[in-house]
Amino acid sequence: MATLKEQLEARVAEYDRWAIRRQYGADGPNMRRLWVLACMDERLPVDEALGICADTPVGGGDAHLFRNAGGIVTDDAIRSAMLTINFFGTKEIIVLQHTGCGMLSANGNDLVAALKAKGIDVDNVPMDPSLPEMSLQAGAFGKWIGMMDDVDETCIKCVEYLQKHPLIPDDIVVSGWVWETEFRRLRAPTTDPDARARTQYSAVSMGVQGSQPPRWK
Numbered sequence: 001m002a003t004l005k006e007q008l009e010a011r012v013a014e015y016d017r018w019a020i021r022r023q024y025g026a027d028g029p030n031m032r033r034l035w036v037l038a039c040m041d042e043r044l045p046v047d048e049a050l051g052i053c054a055d056t057p058v059g060g061g062d063a064h065l066f067r068n069a070g071g072i073v074t075d076d077a078i079r080s081a082m083l084t085i086n087f088f089g090t091k092e093i094i095v096l097q098h099t100g101c102g103m104l105s106a107n108g109n110d111l112v113a114a115l116k117a118k119g120i121d122v123d124n125v126p127m128d129p130s131l132p133e134m135s136l137q138a139g140a141f142g143k144w145i146g147m148m149d150d151v152d153e154t155c156i157k158c159v160e161y162l163q164k165h166p167l168i169p170d171d172i173v174v175s176g177w178v179w180e181t182e183f184r185r186l187r188a189p190t191t192d193p194d195a196r197a198r199t200q201y202s203a204v205s206m207g208v209q210g211s212q213p214p215r216w217k
């Protein structure tokens with residue numbers, strides 16, 4: 001049996017390597033070699049939804065976690081994914097979006113109009129103060145906001161974009177998931193209305209034959 005001195009030495013050495021593991025590049029990946037793209041919504045509990053400890057040291061830090069409005073693929077999401085996948089040993093991508101998302105709650109055109117009403121020139125907004133080369137073409141601001149018509153369709157599209165993106169190698173596993181905010185439940189994105197409304201609300205839906213002994217009549 002190891003002495004406490006030996007155990008402490010091992011623990012200290014392990015922590016020292018953990019603290020500087022990023023300098024090892026692909027040989028110092030996060031615990032699950034995982035990059036998560038998730039909506040910033042405070043009601044989307046990434047760790048609970050995925051069963052991981054995304055960006056806390058508890059358990060070592062399972063993933064690189066990127067959050068933005070909607071959990072959608074944007075230029076900075078691509079930048080972050082490119083880095084973790086090509087240089088930090090990440091092998092898997094999860095796209096995590098959710099029902100009741102704020103990005104479903106308004107029409108992007110109305111948001112543009114509201115900003116214009118405040119006197120903002122939406123066609124001349126710095127996209128990245130340190131990168132003036134990056135700019136939007138006139139009229140593109142509304143699209144840039146990224147409001148969604150349908151969270152499932154958007155999630156599926158984001159997965160497809162990442163799978164096809166030239167900076168994401170073909171062997172990277174990419175999947176998308178939708179967190180049902182109302183039910184605290186994770187499901188695969190789908191456009192099947194029955195699947196989306198799926199709840200076991202009756203005995204029939206659980207395969208029970210015949211009527212129950214009458215009590216709730």
Ligand SMILES: [Zn+2]
Nearest residue numbers: 039041101102
């Ligand atoms: Zn959201």
